[in-house]
Every structure is written in C-alpha cells, then in structure tokens.
Amino acid sequence: MSSQRRRSRSSTAEAEGSRSHYDSDVIPTPALVVEKADLDHNIATIGITLPGAKLRPHVKAFKSTALAHRLAAAGHRTFTCATVREVEGMASAGLGEDLLLANEVLDRDQLRRLAAVDAQVTLAIDSSEGIVRAAAAGIRNLVIDVDVGLPRCGCNPDDAGRLADQGRAAGMNVRGVMGYEGHLMMVLDRAERISKVEHSMSKLLVAAAAVGGELVSGGGTGTYDTNTWTNEIQAGTFLLGDTQYASLDLPFRQAVRLECSILSLNPKGWAVANAGLKALGMDHGDPSWANGEVLYCSDEHTTLVAAEGVSLALDQRIRLDPAHLDPTVARHEEMWLVDGDEVLERLPIDLRHW
Amino acid sequence: MSSQRRRSRSSTAEAEGSRSHYDSDVIPTPALVVEKADLDHNIATIGITLPGAKLRPHVKAFKSTALAHRLAAAGHRTFTCATVREVEGMASAGLGEDLLLANEVLDRDQLRRLAAVDAQVTLAIDSSEGIVRAAAAGIRNLVIDVDVGLPRCGCNPDDAGRLADQGRAAGMNVRGVMGYEGHLMMVLDRAERISKVEHSMSKLLVAAAAVGGELVSGGGTGTYDTNTWTNEIQAGTFLLGDTQYASLDLPFRQAVRLECSILSLNPKGWAVANAGLKALGMDHGDPSWANGEVLYCSDEHTTLVAAEGVSLALDQRIRLDPAHLDPTVARHEEMWLVDGDEVLERLPIDLRHW
Numbered sequence: 127m128s129s130q131r132r133r134s135r136s137s138t139a140e141a142e143g144s145r146s147h148y149d150s151d152v153i154p155t156p157a158l159v160v161e162k163a164d165l166d167h168n169i170a171t172i173g174i175t176l177p178g179a180k181l182r183p184h185v186k187a188f189k190s191t192a193l194a195h196r197l198a199a200a201g202h203r204t205f206t207c208a209t210v211r212e213v214e215g216m217a218s219a220g221l222g223e224d225l226l227l228a229n230e231v232l233d234r235d236q237l238r239r240l241a242a243v244d245a246q247v248t249l250a251i252d253s254s255e256g257i258v259r260a261a262a263a264g265i266r267n268l269v270i271d272v273d274v275g276l277p278r279c280g281c282n283p284d285d286a287g288r289l290a291d292q293g294r295a296a297g298m299n300v301r302g303v304m305g306y307e308g309h310l311m312m313v314l315d316r317a318e319r320i321s322k323v324e325h326s327m328s329k330l331l332v333a334a335a336a337v338g339g340e341l342v343s344g345g346g347t348g349t350y351d352t353n354t355w356t357n358e359i360q361a362g363t364f365l366l367g368d369t370q371y372a373s374l375d376l377p378f379r380q381a382v383r384l385e386c387s388i389l390s391l392n393p394k395g396w397a398v399a400n401a402g403l404k405a406l407g408m409d410h411g412d413p414s415w416a417n418g419e420v421l422y423c424s425d426e427h428t429t430l431v432a433a434e435g436v437s438l439a440l441d442q443r444i445r446l447d448p449a450h451l452d453p454t455v456a457r458h459e460e461m462w463l464v465d466g467d468e469v470l471e472r473l474p475i476d477l478r479h480w
Numbered sequence: 481m482s483s484q485r486r487r488s489r490s491s492t493a494e495a496e497g498s499r500s501h502y503d504s505d506v507i508p509t510p511a512l513v514v515e516k517a518d519l520d521h522n523i524a525t526i527g528i529t530l531p532g533a534k535l536r537p538h539v540k541a542f543k544s545t546a547l548a549h550r551l552a553a554a555g556h557r558t559f560t561c562a563t564v565r566e567v568e569g570m571a572s573a574g575l576g577e578d579l580l581l582a583n584e585v586l587d588r589d590q591l592r593r594l595a596a597v598d599a600q601v602t603l604a605i606d607s608s609e610g611i612v613r614a615a616a617a618g619i620r621n622l623v624i625d626v627d628v629g630l631p632r633c634g635c636n637p638d639d640a641g642r643l644a645d646q647g648r649a650a651g652m653n654v655r656g657v658m659g660y661e662g663h664l665m666m667v668l669d670r671a672e673r674i675s676k677v678e679h680s681m682s683k684l685l686v687a688a689a690a691v692g693g694e695l696v697s698g699g700g701t702g703t704y705d706t707n708t709w710t711n712e713i714q715a716g717t718f719l720l721g722d723t724q725y726a727s728l729d730l731p732f733r734q735a736v737r738l739e740c741s742i743l744s745l746n747p748k749g750w751a752v753a754n755a756g757l758k759a760l761g762m763d764h765g766d767p768s769w770a771n772g773e774v775l776y777c778s779d780e781h782t783t784l785v786a787a788e789g790v791s792l793a794l795d796q797r798i799r800l801d802p803a804h805l806d807p808t809v810a811r812h813e814e815m816w817l818v819d820g821d822e823v824l825e826r827l828p829i830d831l832r833h834w
C-alpha cells in the first residue's frame with residue numbers, strides 16, 4: 127500500500143484546501159490522516175532536546191509499530207509501554223531492545239505473557255506483592271514506580287529503597303526509578319511549570335538515591351524540556367499532537383487529524399459530518415475544526431457550523447483536530463500517512479487492546 | 481466457549497461480592513461483562529410495551545450479532561443500523577430480513593457496498609443528492625429522514641413529500657419516514673417528556689402524511705413508551721444500559737459492566753484499577769462504582785476511593801458502570817455473558833468500525 131498515488135483532482139473550489147480530498151477508494155472516512163511533513167518536524171524537533179536514549183517514546187500515544195520504527199530510525203531505540211499487549215507487539219516488530227512497561231502488572235497470566243516476550247523488558251513495581259508475583263513469573267528487570275504527586279500508581283518515595291532491596295533479594299535487576307508528573311503536563315505558565323516539576327522530581331530523586339540503578343525515568347510531552355531532573359523522558363503525544371497539548375508553548379505540530387465527510391446540510395445553518403464519539407476520545411471535550419465551530423458530537427456524527435465565508439458541499443471532506451490523542455488513536459484500526467494529496471502508507475494501529 | 485465453568489472460589493472476604501471474581505484465564509481484565517439475568521429482564525420488559533416489529537432494535541448500541549440473535553429469538557426481527565459495516569455484519573449473520581440504515585450515506589463506494597448486501601436494506605435520505613446517488617448505486621428502499629428538532633441529519637418536514645416524489649420517480653420504494661427525537665431522551669420529568677415528544681413527532685406526522693408508505697419510525701430507549709406516535713421504536717440502550725439512562729424512570733437494569741482489577745493501593749487512600757479512557761466512552765463523564773467514588777480516569781487507569789467500610793486488595797476485581805453505552809462497547813473486541821460465577825458465552829463485538 128506504500129506510495130499509492132491518488133487520482134489528481136482540483137480542489138480549489140472547496141473550503142478545506144487540497145489536502146483533505148482523498149477519494150474514498152483510497153481512504154474511506156472516517157479515517158485518521160497523518161501529514162508526513164508534520165510528523166517529520168515533530169521527530170526532528172524533539173531530537174534536538176532529547177537525542178537518542180534521552181527520549182524513551184511512549185507507544186501508548188500512537189499504538190503503531192510502524193511509527194515506532196520511524197522513531198527508532200531517528201535514534202530512539204528504547205520505548206515505554208502501558209500494556210502487555212504493547213510490549214508483545216513491539217517485541218514482535220523487532221523493537222524489543224529495551225522496553226519499559228511503565229505500569230503495574232499483578233495478574234499472573236499477564237506476568238507469564240510478559241516473561242515469555244523475546245525482548246529486554248523492565249516492569250514498573252510499586253508494592254511488595256508486585257515484586258513477589260513478578261519474581262514468581264520470571265520477570266528479571268524492575269524499576270520502582272514512585273508517587274510524585276499524581277494520584278495514580280507509585281509508592282511513597284520513602285518506601286522505594288525497601289522495595290528495591292526486596293527486588294534484589296528476589297534475584298531481580300533493579301534498574302532504577304520512574305515517576306510520572308502527569309498532573310503538571312498542562313501547567314500553562316512556563317516558569318510555574320518549571321518550579322512545580324522541580325518540586326515533583328525532588329521526590330523522585332529522593333527515591334533514586336535510595337534505589338540506585340541507572341534509570342531515572344519520567345516526564346511527558348508537556349514537560350519534555352522542563353523536566354531536566356530525569357535522565358530519560360517518556361513522551362508520546364509530541365509525535366502526533368492534540369488540541370490540549372496545542373494550548374501549551376511547545377514547538378510541535380498537529381500531525382494527525384480525523385478526516386470525515388459531510389452527510390447533511392441543514393437550511394437552519396448546521397452541517398453534519400460522518401464521525402463522532404466512536405472515532406474520538408472525548409474526555410478532553412469536542413474536537414476542533416479550523417473552518418468553523420463544532421456544536422456537538424454524537425455516536426456517528428459531528429454537528430458543525432461553518433465560519434462566515436466557508437461553504438460546504440455534501441460529501442465534502444473535512445478534518446477535525448482531536449482533543450485527546452491517545453484514546454482517539456485507540457478507536458481506530460489504522461492511520462494513513464500522507465504527503466498532501468499523495469497517500470504514502472497505511473499505518474496499522476497494531477498495539478490496541480490488552 | 482459456551483458454558484465454560486469456572487473454578488469455584490470463596491469471595492465472601494471481598495468487597496465486590498461473588499459475581500466479580502473471575503479468574504484471568506477465563507476473563508482477562510479489562511473486560512465488559514453482561515449478566516444474563518439482567519439482559520433477559522431487559523428483553524422481556526421492552527417486549528411488553530413493544531412486541532415484535534414495534535421494536536426495531538438499534539444495533540449501534542451493542543454492535544454484536546450474538547445479542548441481535550437473542551432479540552430476534554424474542555420476536556424482534558427488524559433492526560436499525562448506523563453504519564454500512566453494521567448492515568453487512570447483520571446480513572452475514574442471517575439477520576437481514578429488514579435492516580434500516582438510519583443514517584445518510586453519500587459516499588459512492590459505501591453505497592455500492594450497501595447495494596451489494598444480501599438483505600432487505602432501507603436507507604435514510606434527507607437530500608436530493610442523496611437520492612440521486614442511492615439510485616445510481618442500485619439502492620431500492622428508502623425512508624425520508626426528517627428533522628424533528630435534534631440538530632443533526634433530517635430534512636425540513638415540508639420538504640419530505642418532494643423528496644419522496646423524487647425517490648419514486650427514480651424507481652425506488654419509499655417506505656415512509658423516520659425522525660429521531662434524540663434531544664428529548666434525557667427529559668427527566670415524564671409529563672414534560674410526553675408533551676415534548678408529542679410536539680416533536682407532530683413534525684414527523686406532517687412529513688408522514690406527505691410521504692406515504694408504511695413506516696413511521698423514531699424513538700429511542702428514553703422515549704420507548706412515551707413516543708406513541710411512531711409505529712416502530714429504534715431503541716438500543718435498553719438492552720445493556722448505562723448510568724445516563726439509569727437516571728430516567730425506566731424499568732431496565734444495568735446489564736453490562738466494565739470489569740477491572742486493582743493495580744495499586746496508595747496509603748493516602750486511593751486505589752487504581754487497570755482500565756480507563758481506552759476502555760470507556762467518556763462523553764457523558766466518568767463511570768460509576770457501586771462501592772465508592774471514581775476520582776478520575778486516565779488512559780489505562782481509573783483512580784478510585786472506596787466507601788467507608790469497603791476494603792480492597794491488590795488484584796481484586798471490581799466492576800464499573802459506564803456512563804455512555806454505545807461508545808464504550810465500540811472500544812472492546814468482545815463482551816462476556818455470565819450468570820453469576822459461571823461464564824456462559826463470549827459475545828464478539830463484530831459490528832465495530834466502518
């Protein structure tokens with residue numbers, strides 16, 4: 127499917143510009159469309175601040191080994207995963223050099239699956255029970271997951287040394303610590319963000335001193351350049367973007383959009399596109415549309431009002447910017463890499479589910 | 481996978497009761513679990529008010545032909561679909577006696593797929609262009625989709641007769657009208673709901689008089705017994721339920737829940753379950769938990785605080801009630817039909833995507 131050339135078509139009469147008019151036999155709607163220039167920009171940009179292993183890209187944001195291969199080609203060969211399925215898929219794709227499952231796993235069957243993966247896998251642990259079960263399943267590498275202020279997984283920083291000792295006593299290699307300051311990703315003011323990240327990471331550094339090992343892992347797209355306290359950053363959203371991260375002062379571009387088609391034009395002034403809640407992650411609210419207002423989304427539809435001067439036609443293609451990338455991508459079977467009018471590659475979203 | 485008997489296990493010491501403790505080798509978490517008694521109750525209950533073809537179940541809510549077969553066995557053999565994929569899947573499952581695609585289709589490839597389905601398919605139309613394209617693709621049966629007050633698809637009621645004439649002139653069978661009063665599903669006061677539904681349906685009846693044909697189709701779970709103006713109701717959520725519909729005065733039970741496992745217990749008082757935004761539709765907000773409070777959901781986690789007196793253990797199973805059924809179901813590959821501790825059947829969610 128690579129380098130599939132579309133039929134040429136004039137689109138000057140249409141409101142969305144030439145990039146949004148793919149024939150349905152090439153890309154049926156609704157579909158996630160990734161502009162290659164924006165993707166390349168994002169990879170190049172993050173590599174300036176975080177070259178090589180300073181970035182441990184988080185695959186949960188894009189769930190596609192095809193995109194992970196592009197990051198590996200840019201020198202980022204260590205990866206972060208959120209699910210056992212992601213670890214298995216990355217290993218199968220030949221990307222198992224150093225996979226951090228930055229999440230707790232207690233289920234014995236999932237631990238057995240994890241231990242059976244042909245890759246170097248490191249598991250996050252925040253409890254004694256977790257260590258006992260991981261050891262029993264044959265997991266060899268751990269990091270101690272530390273509570274740095276986000277109400278989610280992670281042990282008390284003062285407990286990290288004890289867990290590390292327990293892990294080593296059980297014969298496991300304790301590679302260090304991780305702590306995700308997710309509650310600070312959306313601090314809009316940069317100076318405030320820097321200050322709060324420093325405070326949060328001071329907890330991680332306390333734990334790191336007690337634990338030892340080479341890894342001090344944390345961070346995300348929102349703090350990729352302000353979290354200077356870790357030695358690797360677990361960012362993922364930078365790659366494709368969403369409207370929430372676009373509100374920050376970051377140098378990344380919106381690279382993925384939801385392409386859909388106009389199904390209905392109501393004389394009262396609204397239009398209806400053929401994609402809705404089942405094609406979007408909605409926890410951060412409605413998607414955005416560059417050429418007008420999104421009134422609301424329902425299961426299979428988005429109701430829109432075009433801006434003044436924008437005219438829409440039935441079956442016209444438009445593109446919506448998702449509000450939250452990760453749960454949007456997880457709703458789709460594939461993305462399409464495009465270069466303007468040219469469709470370059472189908473990107474299977476092969477790391478979905480559990 | 482039917483009648484797969486689990487190992488017996490005492491669960492009296494655990495907070496969620498015996499029904500929530502399936503071994504992971506039978507049902508790995510996160511997973512959608514459907515209680516058979518509640519499912520049967522919902523099917524029996526709606527059949528009292530809407531026997532046989534008075535109910536045209538909307539498969540978009542549950543997206544599983546296994547569940548559609550149960551409705552057909554209860555006498556409901558006509559179905560509503562929202563996507564071409566749903567029509568194709570229902571036909572393949574032998575449930576194509578009378579399928580209404582209650583949505584506009586303008587894309588020529590999708591119309592060709594629809595015309596090729598081996599089933600009786602009726603398509604909703606709200607524009608002249610829609611009729612021209614449907615006729616060209618070989619679609620034989622139409623209903624005129626009418627705007628009854630929800631800002632979405634549907635023509636002006638005064639325009640319905642003209643579209644019907646156009647359809648018949650193009651050689652198509654115009655079976656009647658449909659209009660979905662989706663904006664009235666959540667009117668909490670019953671008397672107000674009845675009055676508003678009557679006003680909304682008066683628009684549909686104007687169109688029906690102009691269009692002719694046998695179908696006057698509309699309604700949903702929220703108005704299944706107050707919309708007495710149509711001759712069939714397109715309800716779907718009644719089958720499995722969600723917390724939004726549970727706020728109404730309806731006799732249906734919550735039949736599906738998201739089963740997940742506790743990954744982390746923080747000494748500050750919260751617990752973390754292994755399912756989040758990627759396992760839930762979030763447009764109606766967080767899921768609910770019978771034994772405590774949901775603090776928030778993130779991609780792979782839900783952070784909870786147990787109610788006083790409820791104790792949780794690591795790896796314990798709990799169940800969350802989804803806030804919006806349709807986009808929750810669409811995130812999963814399967815549901816599990818259970819009867820208490822017994823797993824009866826895997827229900828593939830085979831009608832997903834487009």
